[in-house]
Amino acid sequence: MVSYLFATSQSPVPSAIFAAVALLVISVGVLLLLRRYLTLRATPAYLLVPVFFALWLPAVIGLLVPIDLASNAPPEDEGAKGIWLPDRALVVSWRISYWLTFVLTWFILPILAEYSDAGYREPKDRLLYSLRSNAQYYVIVLSVGAIGLAYFIWSYGFEFESFKGVVMALSYCWGLILAIYLMGHGLVSIPRGLIRNSSISGRLRRLQAHAPKLYEKMEDAILNLEELEVQVSELSKRKMGSARDHLDWIEELAEMCNIPESRPRTGLPNTHRESRVVPAVITEKYLADLTRQVDRAKHAKSRYVDDWNRLLAEASETxxxxxxxxxxxxxxxxxxxxxSWLQRTTILTPYSRFLLHYYFLPYARITLGVLLGLASACIIWSELIKGVLPSLSIIRLTVVHHLTEEGGRVNFGGQLSAALWILYMCLAALASVTEVKVWRGRALVYRNTAHESAFWYASQVAKLSVPLSYNFVTFLSKTIYEKTRFYHFLGQYVNLTPLGKWFDYLFPILVLFPVFATLFGLYGKIRRMFGFGFNVVEDDEEENPTGYGTGSWREGRDLIERELNGTSISRRLDQAAARGGARGRPILSVPPPRSQGTTTPFATSPSYRDDPTRSTVGPSSRSTAAPPDGDDDNFFTNLGHRFKNTIDTIDTPKWFQEIGDGIKKPKWLGGNDDDAAEGSSSSRPSGSNRNNSDLRSWFGGDGRVRI
Structure with a gap:
């Protein structure tokens, strides 16, 4: 019906109305997305406006591509058109969309991201810090651009149009490198994740295996923030000297840390050590670094606490x-x-809810995963053969419906299919951005995303939209996409040199590398082979499903149960702190002190949450028992104590103990009969397995070690 309505009218007014309504829907969707990750009322305008356009313009580009494909039909073939616009409107739309996206990606968003993360108070100082931080990046980009410009001038001479073409081609090539890699990873991870999550028990097992590592990261983030809060607390005590010139700044830091109302400390701090972390001279650079560290630590804590709460909720529901x-x-x-009101609304009965979650949703996930897997295969196939046999491209067959001698036409159904293909390619690339863990700890947090993270993610969305859109257009035959305004605006500059032509057709073949790397878990194998300590992509799930070495799923199951039941030490500490207010830190239980004779160097210490007097991080961390303070002893005395404690803990091997069990001593050596031997054995202290074979007695004396 919609296709017939637009096909029977040669006026662009219905298409313009449809485009205006689509733009309105896109605007509302972008605002809802911003509201999910940011608090709109508390977010400054210099952040909301650029981020809004950085998300809105890629959606507009995804809308312009199908319209441009259908608008190149000749006037006598109006019946084959779907939604179309005049050439002048398309040219203006492409110019506005592309150049705004270009400026946002390369200049506005990076500068504003560092501006929001500067830590300084004055806008001038923050802007100077942002420019200095981006100077190195711009120098590298300009150096590479100068090489490309020199090659182009040497080949074709210098003209303004040529210079603009080089800039657009280099920008497209860099964006295509990142887009192809991220898209290749997402084309595998999205269908595989849907198929895996169809198993309810498997999904619960993966959540439990992921719980210990996530809990440890949350504890590390909390401890890091508390250490910074202690540093700010020590700084707030400075009222004289150089600190007197920055009292307002220091008070703002104290309010940011919320020190008076902050929850109690989990450890017993060393006041002498903490007093040394504050320098003698307080400078603006030091305060800016401290402000930046506190802000990052607060958002890191918020991120991991939000991830932990979502994991608990998902595990409980599963x-x-x-x-x-x-x-x-x-x-x-x-x-x-x-x-939300949607979550609080109850529509289904308990039995229908059981049918939905136990039967319908798992099979729906399998079906959707299989369909998206086939779509990924079609995209990869089209990437590989577009330069050799474009007529066999499956995407071309789904978009071009009216095949003619000149190539074909695109109607409303083809436009809808093209929009879905572009949407899936962009989602695959953006899903990989959230999975790759080399982005300096940036993350999207519900209603509490850091400003620098919001700028960075918006920049990635804007950076990937144009290369992916033009890459999709090249899946079609040349007789179709060379007639579009998009090709005349960008494609001709990309194909202006032989290097650009070969790059556009040969480089997408490299999509196979991220596809196979994700499909067969090559990231984990390479990381273990070279001993890398970071995760390029989170593929521990495939390489280490049981979680051995990082906390098994059984440990995660117990950890989740304690948190959900409210019996964990951290929950009890928080509840006691809420009841006690500012009366001080509650001590639930203090373990009895160990005697020196029973101290073991490999004793398991609980989490610093489980023992308020310790500061050990992690649910399963192990550390050496802290020795008593020995500041008054010299080096040799301390070395003797440590050597003695080590000798005390060495048990004689069992095979060594049983060497003389079958040999009786002769009477002239003081041997007794069997009863006497048994009696002497029973007279030993209970629990002793050494048979008086202490290693220290081999050296003579009473067992003392002398240096």
């Missing part, structure tokens, strides 16, 4: 789905006050 298999009734319990 466990409830598994438990409902016997009763055939599913009830997730009462929703929290922070839940």
């Amino acid at each position: 466990q409830a789905i598994l438990d409902s298999a016997g009763s055939k009734r599913l009830d997730f319990g009462t929703t929290s006050a922070a839940s």
Whole structure:
């Protein structure tokens, strides 16, 4: 019906109305997306406006590509058109969309990102810091651009149009390198994730295996923030000297840390050590660095706490789905006050909810995963053969419906298919951005995303939109995409030199590398081979499904159960702190002191949450028992103590103990009969397995070690 409405009218007014409505829908969707990750009222305008356009313009480009494909039909073939616009409107739209995206990606968003992360108070100082931080990046980009410009001038001479073409071609090539790699990873990870999550028990097992590592990261983030809060607390005590010139700044830092109302410290700090972390001379650079560290630590804590809460909620719901298999009734319990109105709305009955979550959604995930897997295969196939046999491209067959001698026409169905293909390619690339862990800890947090992270993610969205859109256009035959305004605006500059032509057709073949790397888990193999300590992509799930070495799924299961039941030490500490207010840090239990004779150097120490007097991080961390303070002893005395403690803990091997069990001493050596031997053996202290074979007695004396 929609296709017939637009096909029977030769006026562009219905198409313009449809485009205006689509732009309105896109604007509302972008605002809802911003509202999900940012607080709109508390976010400054210098952040909202650029981020809004950085998300809105790529969506507009995804809308312009199908319209441009259908607008190149000749006037006598109006019936084959879907939604179309005049050439002048398309040219103006492409110019505005492309150059705004270019300026946002390369200049505005990077400068504003460092501006928001500067830490200085004055706007001038923040801007200077941002320019200095981006200077190195711009020098590298300009150096590479100068090489390309010299090659182009040497080949074709210098003209302004040639200079503009070089800039656009280099920008496209750099964006295509990043887009192809990220898209190749997402084309595998998205279908595989859907198929894996179709298994309820498997999804719960993966959540439990991921819990210990995530909990440890959350504890590290909390401890890091607390250390910075202690540093700010020590700094706030400075009222004289150089600190007197920055009292307002120091007070703002104290308010940012919320020190008076902050929850109690988890360890017993060393006041002498903490007083040394604050320099003698307080400078603006030091305060800016401290402000930046505090802001990053607060957002890192918010990120991991949000991830942990979502993991707990998902694990609880998944466990409830598994438990409902016997009763055939599913009830997730009462929703929290922070839940949305949609989550609080109850429509289904417990039995229908059980059917939905236990049967329908798993099969729906499998079906959608298989369909997206086939779509990924079609995209990869089209990438590989577009330069050799473009007529066999599956994407071309789904978009071009009216095949003619000149190539074909695109109607409304083809436009809808093209929009879906572009959407899936962009989602595959953007999904990889959230999975790759080399982005300096940036993350999207519900209603609390850091400003620098918001700028960075918006920049990636804008950077990937144009290369992916033009790469999709090249899946079609030349007789179709060379007639578009998009090709005349960008494509001719990309293909202006032989280097650009070969790059456009040969480089997408490298999409196979991220595809196979993700499909067969090559990232983990390469990391283990070379001993890298970072995760390029989170593929530990394939390489280490049991989680050995980082906390097994059993440990994660116990950890999740303690958190959900409210019996964990951290929950009890928080509850006690909330009840006690500012009366001080509650001590739930203090373990009894160990005697010197029973101290073991490999004793397992609990988490610093489980023992308020310790500061060990992680749910399963192990550390050496802290020795008593020995500041008054000299080096040789301390060395003797450590050597003695080590000798005390050495047990004689069992095979060495049993060497003389079958040999009796002769009487002239003082041997006794069997009863006497048994009696003497029973007279030894209980629990002793050494048979008086202490290694220290081999050296004579009473067992003392003398240096």
